[in-house]
Amino acid sequence: MSSNANWTEADVPDQAGRLAVVTGANTGLGFETARVLAERGARVVLAVRNLDKGRQAAAKIAETAPGADxxxxxxxxxxxxxxxxxxxxxxxAHPRIDLLINNAGLMYPPKGHTADGFELQFGTNHLGHFAWTGLLLDHVLPVAGSRVVVVASVAHKIQAAIHFDDLQWDRNYGRVPAYGQSKLANLMFAYDLQRRLAAKGEQTIAVAxxxxISNTELMRHIPGSGLPGFSSVAGLVTNSPAKGALATLRAATAPDVVGGQYYGPKGFRELMGYPVLVSSSDQSRDQAVQxxxxxxxxxxxxxxFPV
Structure with missing residues (x-):
């Protein structure tokens, strides 16, 4: 076991008997999160857009966690x-859910819309997960030790605000501020959900x-990402997917986690490193906006929501 200063996947406690549902689990951070939970004995549901890739991911996890469900x-x-x-x-299929991990996301795509007409990043990163959580929460609430984990981003501080006058960026789309809005919304959702859970005396907690910065497929829309050698250079200044997933795993499994906390890498500007408690912007804590x-x-x- 490592010290809390360098918290690693070796610190994830036994997850036998627990059910974890992880969105975007066929690749990157979601895959690594699901892999570790399965290796620790959890039953894991990979909630993915592409079933073929999801099945490939499940088979890959089975290689490192034989017999995993x-x-x-x-x-x-x-x-x-x-x-x-x-x-x-x-x-x-599952009367009880111990861990609901909202991991999937899009970053910096060209302007587009979801099937329901929402701006792609806000609609997928925030509204999709908001609805998903609301529809599943009553299967989480009765479970002792259950958690909702929302994966946010340092981008909640970058050109980020909730643009209530133009939530869907119909007037002036910008990839970076639109992503920032979606991740700020993720964080605000986690904090507001925790406040509502606590007010009702629920045993479930919400954590972010x-x-x-992690070198995953999420980077595919960054300018230059298609150039030869981009991935190798990016690997020098980013967390690997396995290391990037540690903050999610700590939030999901560490016994000392408290509702409303926020975990991220401890390195320079929280870009790389082992997971520790981190702070978020004052804006993210604005209860009226939440x-x-x-x-x-x-x-x-x-x-x-039932809370």
Whole structure:
């Protein structure tokens, strides 16, 4: 076991008897998160958009965790119809959920829209996960020690605000500020959810985490990412997917985690390193904006929460 200063996957406690649902688990951070949880004995559901890639990921996990119970569920967070269908399937198959890990995301795509007409990053990163969590939460709440983990980003501080006057970026789309808005929304959702859970005296907690900068497929829309050698150079200044996933794993499994906490890498500007408690922007803690975002999110998705 490592010290808390250098928390690694060796510190993940036994997960036998627990069920974890991880979005975007076929690659990158989500895959590494699912792999470690499976190796520690959890039953894991890989909630993924591409079933073939999900099955390949499940087979790969089985190589390192023989006998692991890993299943695949189709989920397109950019379609509320898909979110509802996937949530129904999960609810039917699993009466209890110990860990709901909202990991999937898009970063810096060209302007686009989800199936429901939402801006692609806000619709997928925030609204899709908001609806997903709301539809599954009543299977999480009865479970002792259960957690909702929301994967945010240092980008919640970069050109980020919740643009209530133009949430879908119809007037002036910018890849960076649109991503920042979506990740700020992720963090605000985690904090507001925790406050609502605590107010009702629920045993479930909501926690946030971020990977710093991690060399995953999420970087595919960064300018220059297609150039020869980009991945090798990026690997020198980013966390590997396995190391980037540590903050999520700590938030999901460490016994000393408290609801409303935020974990990220301890290195320079939280870009790389082992996971520790980190702070977020003052803006992310604005309760009035959190509550307004929650109300708008319920209106846009048609999903209301049992808290």
């Amino acid at each position: 890993v299943t695949v569920q189709e989920l397109d967070l950019g379609s509320l119809a898909s979110v509802r269908a996937a949530a129904d399937a999960i609810r039917s 985490a971020h990977p710093g 509550e307004r975002l929650w109300t708008v999110s319920e209106e846009l998705t048609g999903v209301t």
